Amino acid sequence: MAFALCSNRSNTLPLATKYNIKCVGLSPDGRLAIIVDEGGAALLVSLVCRSVLHHFHFKGSVHSVSFSPDGRKFVVTKGNIAQMYHAPGKKREFNAFVLDKTYFGPYDETTCIDWTDDSRCFVVGSKDMSTWVFGAERWDNLIYYALGGHKDAIVACFFESNSLDLYSLSQDGALCVWQCDTPPEGLRLKAPTGWRADLLQREEEEEGEEEEGEKETTIRGKAMPAESEKAGKVKYSRLANTGFASGIFHLHELPEFNLIHSLSISDQRISSVAINSSGDWIAFGCSGLGQLLVWEWQSESYVLKQQGHFNSMVSLAYSPDGQYLVTGGDDGKVKVWNTLSGFCFVTFTEHSSGVTGVTFTATGHVIVTSSMDGTVRAFDLHRYRNFRTFTSPRPTQFSCVAVDCSGEIVSAGAQDSFEVFVWSMQTGRLLDVLSGHEGPISGLCFNPMRSILASASWDKTVRLWDMFDSWRTKETLTLSSDALAVTFRPDGEELAVATLNSQITFWDPENAMQTGSIEGRHDLKTGRKELDKITAKHSAKGKAFTTLCYSADGQNILAGGMSKFVCLYHVREQILVKRFELSCNFSLDAMEEFLNRRKMTEFGNLALIDQDAGEENGVAIPLPGVKKGDMSSRHFKPEIRVTSLSFSPTGRCWAATSTEGLLIFSLDTQMLFDPFELDASVTPGRTREALRQQDFTRAILMAFRLNERKLMQETLEAVPPDEINVISASLPEPYVDKVLEFLAASFEESRHLEFYLLWTQSLLMSHGQRLKSRAGQVLPTIQFLQKGLQRHLEDMAKLCDWNRYNIQYALALSKQRGLKRALQSPGTEEDEESDEESLHLLREAGEDEEAAMLV
Template identity: 50%
Template sequence: MKFSYKFSNLLGTVYREGNLLFSSDGNSVISPVGNRITIYDLKNNKSSTLPIESRYNYTALDLSPNGCTLIAVNEEGEAHMISLISQTVVHKYRFKQKVNAVKFSPDGKHFAVCKENNVFVFKAPGPLTGQYNSFAMERVFHGAYDETTCLDWSFDSKILAVGSKDMSTKLYSLDKYRNFKVYTLGSHTDVIVGCFFEKNNLDITTISRNGQACVWECSVESSGLIPLDEPPKKKNRKNNDLEEDDVDTTKIVEKTETEISTALTEIKIDEETESDKKSKLYYKRLARHYLADEVRKDNRDAVLTAAAYHKETKILVTGFSTGAFFIHELPEVNLIHSLSISDQVISAISLNHTGDWIAVGCGGLGQLLVWEWQSETYVMKQQGHSNNMSCLSYSTDGQLLATGGEDGKLKLWNVYSGFCFVTFNEHASAITAVTFSGNRKFVVSASLDGTVRAYDVVRYRNFRTLTTPRPVQLACVAVDSSGEFIAAGGQDVFEIFLWSVKMGRLLEILAGHEGPVASVAFSPSVTSTTLASVSWDKTLRIWNAIEKGSAHESIELTADGLCVAFKPDSQEVAVATLDGQISLFNVHTSSQISSIEGRNDLGSGKSDTNLIGAKKVLQAKAFTSICYSADGQCLLAGGQSKNVCIYNVKEGVLIKKFEITQNRSFDAVDDFINRRKLTEFGNVALVEEREEKEGGNVALRLPGVRKGDMAARSHKPEVRVFSLQFSPTGQAWAAATTEGLLIYSLSVGLIFDPWGLQLGVTPASVREAISNKDHVNALMMAMKINESNLIQETIEQIPYNDVELTISNLSEQYLDRLLLIIANLLDNSRHLEYYLLWAENLLTLHGPKVKSQQNMPALLSLQKSLNRKYEQLSKLCDFNKYTMQYISKLGTISSKKETNMDISVSNEDNNDSDSDENLFNSDVEL
């Protein structure tokens, strides 16, 4: 289907909370991103988000030893067992309380979960256990006196160590052993953060929140554990002593039956006590170290927040609340390396299977980095916007995305890899608007600091800073199609400012609006410099400032204008207003074409603290961002809601609605308040909650503050769509939301969507036409069936000598689809030269027909594929070129060395021969 857009990737947010994981091969990092899970492939430099969404944020993860099963638990205690092969949720289980840690056993047969002061051990499904019920509980341990925080398995999966807030670590055995009971390891004065077994023994290291590390030595190896059902070992006695099996019957006959039983019992008890004494298990504390001493020199309040241990290399990594992390070698606790990455708390630390890479996550900044500690280099360093992402813009070829945030940073993202490759932080205040130039050479941003900045996308520098005669908070910005003029609208001064990019000078100040200028847009036509602007004064104004200066056409709106967008053919403009309507106007005649009533499509999204009903809430909703599709037939709209709507422009009807999130960790997701939160005293969310030390979880906000009171102890943001845009290729659209930057793309190949299908058009008839050398008919039938594999098979069966003849016989209606097909195959196939030949002949033979506006998305898709292939091959060619230059230079140097050595050897031979002659002559003289 044309609108079968599916969630594709999540950008802009790399880490929120919870623990980090490395994949079984050590090349990928698994990170919880809110209620989704993102996998960062460090080897191929690509990120992908699993198509799985939870109702709340994920807080605890663990991966099975074989790397196939992932267990993820959200903050409400709902556990998801996820298959990484099919990327689906296999099973769900409700713990009904927050889970602090989950851990698979090394043999993959069990996994343990910490909840409250309990530890639950489940059988892991699979062929190892023969159990296929996903959550089959096997053991429950209730030993802790406070909430459990961390756990670890011994190397043989027999013993489980569990740390707790009661400042102790308890050891439990999965099976029952005669010489093992529940052991408690103390010596700490704060909450246990981590407990780690050694590789081939039961020695253990425990770490607490105040930085204390205790090293414990076990008296018995794991092989010395005696199962409860094993018969006791016989005790070696002297020959004159009586054994249990060979009792002297002559003496026993004289005794009574009571004396016999008493004697045998005493012998048995004596044997058991002796054997238990030999294999008795106990722990001895070898040392106690204080890891936080170095950090507390600068900050007395620093605490240890995260720890990870690599058993093979005995490397311990600890992270602190100051943003510093330390690497120690156990059991001596020798400091190897230290690094400070930020001023925020380190929330999670993980090591890969070789111990070379350390993944560190900071929840406060949304930062995720992978550090190679031996070479002291970053493998990956990503950070999202520390505050809301307020605006976005696609580049003209759809390869890049620019985002601006309320933290004053402008970030550029690669859509294909999902990584941010450059961050600009020149703005001193929140960025309100961002847009790319038509030639993709620079990107422009407007900010509340009163400046418009232009950034070079090639050299990554701020080459223009445009200011106003007096300080103005700029709310919107636009660049014309030629890239020569920039327009920005004021928020507190109701004027539009026009600059020249080349000169860097202010050309014109367009006055006329009587309220804050909400949005401006240039005409996409190359021959026109028409500018449209909307304001809170309920007017739409059409300007032609380059030719006529401040002369303009004013159009009255039904309510305050919030956003304006031009149609790609520049003949029509759409305006979103505060009453939830989208009005369409003709630019030349200034007449209204149609109107779309979209308020009911937004959904109420009632907040927990709202005191009014859903109907009243709905009256305050409106679209704040609109965008035309690449072909101009549809309109994408989003705003103060979790819903994004696609409308048909001509009919004015809703085609499809997308729900961007189901995350109940955000506010205003549900349309109605849950009745469980309503009591006889009112809404529970209106009750101010406080934790220890008069802090924590104050849910109330300041009255009238929509973005949340930043001084509140807990901040629950509302779901919003701040900005959205269609990709110029028409294959995807992006939305900047509270959750991050969401990418939705067409699900190719999943849906059977034929085009002009007829009765005799079947895959068999296509293959028959191929065998009969009827390439034109075979290609047309394959395109009607619209199956990507069949189309690729048909195209690759055509000889390269017949490509030009085949394309020349195609009718005009197939051009647009064939361009898209060639662009997609260029992106994914290895037959580069063959498909380049198709693209060249297609554009050469049908060039005049392809120039129309409706073929623009296909042309942009082709340009995007060619640019991406060029970038990939240029890196490879440069690497090969420099490698060959190095090898040739190395060969030249080695050949020079060889010639020099030959010359020196020949000189030595000549000297030796000269000395021999002199010696001979001296002998003759003698």
Template identity: 40%
Template sequence: MNVNFKLSNYIGTVYRDGQVVFSRDGFSVISPIGNKLSVFDLKNNVAKTLDIDCKFNIKQLTISPSGQHLLAADERGDVHVVHMVSETKVYTFRANKTVGALSFAPNATRVAICRDEDLQIHEMGRVRDFTSPFILSRTYKLSKDQLNTVDWSDDSRLIVAGGDDRVVRVVGSKDYKNLFIHPLASHKGRIVNCQFLKQSYDMISVCKRGLANVWTCNLRPGELQRGVWKKDEDDDSENATQTGHKKTEKIFFEKTKKYWLTQSSGSGTTVDVTAAQYQATTKILATAFNNGVIVLHEVPSFALIHNLQISEMSIQTVAWNCSGDWLAIGCGKGSTAQLVVWEWQSESYVMKQQGHSLRITSAEYSPDGALVATGAEDGKVKIWNTRSSFCTVTFSEHTSGVTAVKWIQSGRAILSASLDGTVRAHDLKRYRNFRTLVCPEPTQLATLAVDKAGDLVIAGAKEVFNIYIWSFETGHLLDILTGHESLISSIDIHANMIVSGSWDRTIKLWTIADSQAETVEVSHEVVDVKFSPAGDVIAVLTSDGVITFFEAKEMLNLGTIDTKLDTDPSRGSHDTITRKSAAKTKTFTRIRFSPDGSLLLAGGESNNFCIYSVPERLILKKWRITENRSLDGVVLDFNRRNFTEFGNMQLIDDSDDEEEPNNKMAIKLPGTKNFDLGERRSRPEVNIYEVAYCPTGRRFAVCSTEGVAVYSLDTVSTFDPFQLDSQTNHGIVRKALNNNDYSTALMASLRLNSSQLVTESLEAASISQIPLIVQSLPLVYAERLLKWMVEGNEMSSTQHVHFYMLWLRAILQHHGMHLKGRTDVATLTGIQQIMSQHQHHVTKLSNQNKFSLNWIVNIRKSMKSVKKECMDTSTSFDDEQNETSGSEPESDSDLEVMSD
């Protein structure tokens, strides 16, 4: 019984807030979702979530020039170093102040970090200190306000920074005689972006009011002189004259171009610039406004290239890829945010994804486990691909919140129940709402169930306490089951039996044929009921946190599980009672059987969710859905240092800016459909609204405030400490081969990326040792070996076809399940092409051999027939001679001699 599930992905959320960046190859977008990071691979059309587990929401990102390291800064000021190859957080640096911006130097030896009003330069990568990769080099006190943007020159010598004080300042990474701090004040609003041009000290700066300035420097790269800057220029000139040396030329910037970007926004001067990014290769400036418009200009002429409105929400961030072909755009905040990747040359969307605008209330796997359907309070039903984590289709026919979604057994349609009183059936082939089931009287539907045959649809009402049964084929109402006296919390169906639980503290087991019910009373309100996959056990979850198991036919009590201590809820910021008293009113609200019926997954009004063993009635494992302290209900109790004579400071909104630094969620007025500009905001509380098992039993999904978290048994960590060995060389490979340690030789050869060594390591092993070597290979090396087979020419041009096919079969047999959802499509397609190529050659060779053998056999048959004809002819000739002479052969030997 394996319960080692690990977080593999997040579905239902693509972007929350903060900065997005491209990977160095330009094919992947890295987007912050709360305290985690999602990587969208646009080349292979897949997405994954890095579980780096920060304490607060991530706001700022920067990636190293090599692409192997990523720096992520959260709201509190912690800077996390993430190794992108191993997808692991390796170090955390506490800045102790709000980080407004950070950037890697082009030579990857330094990092510039804006801490409130300070600019710090840290050195990275020193071998002498492994415990702290950040070594503070120098600190500049640049402003009295927050710094928002920072950039390096191409030679890593100059740094430009800007902030809320409307001044752009240029400083040096080291001591230079030409420069100390050079301020440039010409903007009307806070600085949104300032960057150096390519291979130059010239700059471009953009402010919030829409003014863009181009600054030309009097110095060129290489003209900065090392030394201490002197303030008294006259003394410097006198000393230079006396000594005969050339006078040191101070750095100077001249504004050569000025342009108002708001002229291209389409809304005049009433809009503000929220984000801007300059692409040095293509010389294009992308400017985003708070009305959802983004414009592209050519610099320095500022000729308008494109004007596009992405959405009605404010654009928070823009980012170019390395080639300048794609532009990543993050719009909105929180649950209403969306992520767009736009190709400006073809004016098309490479990716456009948006999650639910309100909390997700239900999720369900398709019968084959390839899709996940989610329903939310925004009235939309979305279908997500489990492999790519992208939304494939959105159904928005409901006029109110969706409370439940269910698949039919064939997987061709999805049913959704809503508070608008309807059950809608959506076709997944034509993507349309082809049937709507309506209640005879207006009421809200809270629960939904479908039988395995797909003939009956059952829904429970929220107000009239009735259960409605429709025919899925005709859409007619077949029956109405009455008897409950309070809200029907859950229903489930198996074969011809329906079980329903209600807040009236009863469970009813209905028979569909005669509409009769057997009633069982429980001690508390029923929260959820579920049939086991075999239908012989019914699990009932009550409001006191007790799961009771009943035998389905006789409703006999089989045992209980007390989950109260496993809930362990935290104290919310609005709770006026103690944590111990608040925990009495919180419990698990959702349960779900595993496909084999041996495990039970439970989650609810807590940050925890658990898996229980059904036969032993014991807890097997507990998880925490998040460690994000930007949400409410994560910390077990209050921080007493936040308490003052005015109360809890966490409940006081002390910000006077339109942009909320704490990512607080706006609370809309009842009935508003678009936007409500009220000042009512609060921190969302962590809760689990639904749990769902995949039919394969190797994954399950948890719907929470953060989105839909997918936990899988096939998640394998790519961190391998053996990769960090700097002593790997050709000698290690030779030594391992001499010692018959083929797995070590193969891994070292793959790390060295030497095709010759990989070939020698593979061909040195015997056929009987191939399965053992493959089993000892970690998954990351097996995947790399597959890529080597595809990218190199050895696999396609080798004469040992059968030998390499044995290697390939061993890899797929042992690592196939893990490689199925991990390896990109290009690698698998390349393997298939190589196999098809070898199959074509082998088939051609076998056909030639077959034709040659057939020809030899036919020649042999023809020779035998000719020989037989000759024998018959000679025999007839002898008979004629014997008849003529009247003599006979003396013996059989004479006949044989004559025939010969």
């Protein structure tokens, strides 16, 4: 993920590796990144166009990657060696990674790398307690240099700015300072011999007119940093930032080693530390908690503070306007995420056990959650507090939760007592307990149009309860297997149920009749676990879909469960439309269809034998009563599975919670050529020709048939505002939906707010009756429009409130000064300065009349 700290945005790069990512190297200009996974496979990624440029395999596990400051080379540490490669350039190359040199010296695994500012030398730390300095070129007075003195593995080593002086830090907390009596300019280039000398002599003969200094620069192949860059680095070159296993970090000033700042950020070990070029911001990563912090040490404030769920996410829900996502996890936390920025902005920690269900009310201002701790809680998004707690007469564990369309009735299903509890949101009182199921309640769902509650259970039934008819059972739907999930279509006319035999059945809730079914066993394609005794084909018999979600228009349904795939089905045709693979990470379990024969030995499977693997190979879970560091701790690989699915009300994206985290799939970020009713006569040239002839209607139709965003924006913005009503009324009906979708997407990023509002108002007024006749199809587009308008409304409201407070302050100040002048002697210089301040505030706020009155 890439975080833009200044604009408060985050982006996920569209790439995936076969194993967990081990290290990342970033080029000095910030345009390229080298991403290496645990297996040694590397991806060269362009951060500008967000695409993979090259694939490479280092043939071994890589510990760290580092670019040289001039961007010409990069070094990787692999095993006990360091390899230097030529960095890829701006031109297209057949092989982007060309090996230059291989450096030997350490006897154990290498751990860290750092370069000098002039890219002439680099230093490598090792687990054998030694630090090695290597020359990036063939220097006459420096080939390699080994530094000892530490009593534990080296965790960090770095050069001082514009110097060969070196600092090395070991795992036991010892810091060594090494001084070099040779300045960087004192390194002498070794005279080439053999074929290099012949090649150099040939070049000298061809370029005999060049001066001696220019020849030396060509031989070295180095770009020296500018003087301004040197000065900028010297300013903050003496700061040492250290993170400890206890979650504390220290900031020291070197070489006196004075403590500047100390802070405890968590109770887990700090796994990575980085500092920006100016030295103001420090970034920390804590892998145990999934925590990322950016700390500004001078003002002692957080620039960024993000933390995911400690354990796996279990459930999620979209807000009615599609701006927010709420997730619940096994760690008992409820987090609310902004879908536009990708950041979590509030975390509720009132639950004491795992959260099993989350949902929004119809207004979008209240979140209702259920938990295994025996409570159902309601959270207010205005004041960020838990304002209702619903409990049952007898302690029970709640497995699911649902809220009706009015937001007044809250229901939760029990896992142990097989009952459905119903409360009033207004009073918090328990209204009724619905009994009748003979197994744990696995799912609840309210009809979006009526107060009908559907409850699914392991007793092979789905019961429909009428909330207005004395809470009695309206219908009982008998299934062929245990029910695992239930959901209503957005219009409330259809019910979908997922069962344990991998089927999805569709029912007419009004007549209690089955209308169709989908067999999904072959679409799950589950993998084989490391400890399974049977093949993946036979293990798929026990797998099923555990979560369902209708699309916004109700034509498709998403299904996910005990597999890495999410299947999209067409409901009416009952066919598989598309299958999404959420992950290709083999660091997770149940990913491979066949077992690796190299892991099979004469003593059995290595997964059964090697139980003392380190934390790098899995998640360490100590047994009860086991102290830290005990050899009896067990390790496992998380199993890939999808726990919850939700479609956005706008219909443009859907989200899934899985072992890999929270994933959002969207139509808005795809750059695809998707024309609409295209023929040979429609071209960008003819579209612009129609604009020059001021035939705006024809130009708009041609642009939307090409379906190119820049061309559509150009044609719409070329229309004069006074002609919008006429042109919008002349658009054919199929194009009205296309224009509305474009306007909804434009509200996310465009500055022409009033212009696009005129277009939206004109289209809705001209074609309102026809849009009402097919409200179900147009509803996602209207909700997409509402999402963009709501965001602008919130931003404008804050700005207007700020202006209003400034105006009130200026008016109160002017009245106070005027009263003083009336009661006291003629005005002083302080009064004149105060009046000038009030005038300045009034004119900034646009209140010219009030300013004239003050004058």
